[in-house]
Amino acid sequence: xxxxxxxxxxxxxxxxxxxxxxxxxxxxxxxxxxxxxxxxxxxxxxxxxxxxxxxxxxxxxxxxxxxxxxxxxxxxxxxxxxxxxxxxxxxxxxxxxxxxxxxxxxxxxxxxxxxxxxxxxxxxxxxxxxxxxxxxxxxxxxxxxxxxxxxxxxxxxxxxxxxxxxxxxxxxxxxxxxxxxxxxxxxxxxxxxxxxxxxxxxxxxxxxxxxxxxxxxxxxxxxxxxxxxxxxxxxxxxxxxxxxxxxxxxxxxxxxxxxxxxxxxxxxxxxxxxxxxxxxxxxxxxxxxxxxxxxxxxxxxxxxxxxxxxxxxxxxxxxxxxxxxxxxxxxxxxxxxxxxxxxxxxxxxxxxxxxxxxxxxxxxxxxxxxxxxxxxxxxxxxxxxxxxxxxxxxxxxxxxxxxxxxxxxxxxxxxxxxxxxxxxxxxxxxxxxxxxxxxxxxxxxxxxxxxxxxxxxxxxxxxxxxxxxxxxxxxxxxxxxxxxxxxxxxxx
Ligand SMILES: Nc1ncnc2c1ncn2[C@@H]1O[C@H](COP(=O)(O)OP(=O)(O)OP(=O)(O)O)[C@@H](O)[C@H]1O
Ligand SMILES: [Mg+2]
Numbered sequence: 405x406x407x408x409x410x411x412x413x414x415x416x417x418x419x420x421x422x423x424x425x426x427x428x429x430x431x432x433x434x435x436x437x438x439x440x441x442x443x444x445x446x447x448x449x450x451x452x453x454x455x456x457x458x459x460x461x462x463x464x465x466x467x468x469x470x471x472x473x474x475x476x477x478x479x480x481x482x483x484x485x486x487x488x489x490x491x492x493x494x495x496x497x498x499x500x501x502x503x504x505x506x507x508x509x510x511x512x513x514x515x516x517x518x519x520x521x522x523x524x525x526x527x528x529x530x531x532x533x534x535x536x537x538x539x540x541x542x543x544x545x546x547x548x549x550x551x552x553x554x555x556x557x558x559x560x561x562x563x564x565x566x567x568x569x570x571x572x573x574x575x576x577x578x579x580x581x582x583x584x585x586x587x588x589x590x591x592x593x594x595x596x597x598x599x600x601x602x603x604x605x606x607x608x609x610x611x612x613x614x615x616x617x618x619x620x621x622x623x624x625x626x627x628x629x630x631x632x633x634x635x636x637x638x639x640x641x642x643x644x645x646x647x648x649x650x651x652x653x654x655x656x657x658x659x660x661x662x663x664x665x666x667x668x669x670x671x672x673x674x675x676x677x678x679x680x681x682x683x684x685x686x687x688x689x690x691x692x693x694x695x696x697x698x699x700x701x702x703x704x705x706x707x708x709x710x711x712x713x714x715x716x717x718x719x720x721x722x723x724x725x726x727x728x729x730x731x732x733x734x735x736x737x738x739x740x741x742x743x744x745x746x747x748x749x750x751x752x753x754x755x756x757x758x759x760x761x762x763x764x765x766x767x768x769x770x771x772x773x774x775x776x777x778x779x780x781x782x783x784x785x786x787x788x789x790x791x792x793x794x795x796x797x798x799x800x801x802x803x804x805x806x807x808x809x810x811x812x813x814x815x816x817x818x819x820x821x822x823x824x825x826x827x828x829x830x831x832x833x834x835x836x837x838x839x840x841x842x843x844x845x846x847x848x849x850x851x852x853x854x855x856x857x858x859x860x861x862x863x864x865x866x867x868x869x870x871x872x873x874x875x876x877x878x879x880x881x882x883x884x885x886x887x888x889x890x891x892x893x894x895x896x
Pocket of ligand 1 (some may be wrong): 412416419421439440441442443444445446447448638783784792793794795796797823
């Protein structure tokens with residue numbers, strides 16, 4: 405389906421999020437939509453898919469103007485979108501979501517729905533069990549479910565907003581294969597919003613780049629990372645160097661002694677000594693145990709056996725609050741599900757994180773909030789509700805809410821959804837804290853990030869752990885093989 409966007413404008417108060425956007429997307433093509441955090445990508449995609457009204461402008465599909473009033477109508481016109489943060493109903497099973505997700509219209513009988521689901525899963529190699537509650541699915545599986553639902557409803561254009569943040573490398577390959585096939589065989593128009601330039605290079609036929617609400621340009625692929633970065637930021641970025649600042653005599657600040665962690669289908673036996681100023685990367689496919697280890701550091705998962713020491717104090721079995729008070733800072737990958745509270749403003753978040761008294765000093769919270777917004781370069785105002793921030797700015801806000809000098813920072817995917825420049829900036833902030841003695845444990849699906857910033861890497865596979873003691877001596881390829889469970893190839 406050919407999509408034409410003509411003179412699209414959208415303002416949010418003083419922010420001109422889409423400023424006269426003119427673009428044409430042809431059927432059968434995969435188009436990357438790029439741009440720094442807050443550039444206006446999600447806004448444009450939400451307008452196109454009916455989730456948000458535009459102020460002015462026109463959308464033409466296959467040569468005729470359309471005017472739809474909501475996502476269901478957009479789907480009816482052939483345009484479906486996967487949201488940056490999934491919107492499905494967690495209490496439903498996969499099958500129920502599939503049946504009731506069609507909106508008004510007629511409901512599919514269970515049997516037909518089950519068959520359709522099975523057929524689509526087989527076609528794309530998706531692994532979805534129809535009776536599983538959605539809350540038990542990984543982000544990657546939720547996406548698969550949503551793609552199938554939209555295709556069944558007959559969409560001819562599929563919009564994906566950062567679909568690879570938070571999914572495993574395996575699931576990414578399955579997703580990309582499906583998208584290529586849908587574009588090539590079904591003539592689907594695929595729009596991919598992404599900060600992962602390697603994904604854009606692997607998948608897209610062309611790119612459109614936004615900056616501060618305006619279209620900067622379009623170009624056909626192939627292009628190098630450097631060329632894409634120049635388009636996005638107006639300049640190339642200096643190459644990133646690996647660096648380790650760990651002193652061999654740094655004291656142990658936290659230790660796990662013969663601890664056993666259980667969760668989902670994995671059990672992890674963890675023996676770990678974390679030293680001041682150390683950066684430990686946790687690698688692995690989704691659900692391999694790295695999340696458990698990270699959450700055990702924060703007191704969110706309690707060990708079944710063993711002992712956890714924090715700065716020479718036994719903290720085994722203590723609560724998240726107690727861990728926090730003792731100096732452990734945690735940030736969760738699911739921004740709006742866990743770390744941030746939808747409906748609350750930025751100042752209210754700051755008040756929650758910093759004000760310890762029962763009566764909140766709002767003037768102080770607001771002042772501090774302003775300072776933090778400046779320091780962390782968050783595009784938003786103290787009175788903005790958190791959900792009005794762009795994805796990348798929400799992530800910056802999470803960082804801004806972290807305690808200043810924690811003993812240990814446990815971070816799930818700290819740069820999830822950040823543009824290349826912002827991701828580097830966040831790491832600069834983290835490494836500054838590392839340099840004054842904070843230890844950092846972080847998980848990431850991004851192998852490059854693990855290899856660049858870790859002193860050592862723990863690779864998790866089905867609950868087993870393989871340690872790479874010196875991350876500077878491993879490569880992305882080697883790490884990729886270990887994540888796939890090929891532990892026997894481990895170099896000595
Ligand atoms: N509902 C809203 N209310 C107020 N401002 C908004 C709203 N939605 C978006 N904005 C603002 O519009 C601008 C563009 O946001 P948008 O989410 O489109 O950016 P983006 O390019 O998707 O960024 P990211 O890469 O961080 O996801 C940002 O300044 C954002 O704060
Ligand atoms: Mg966005």
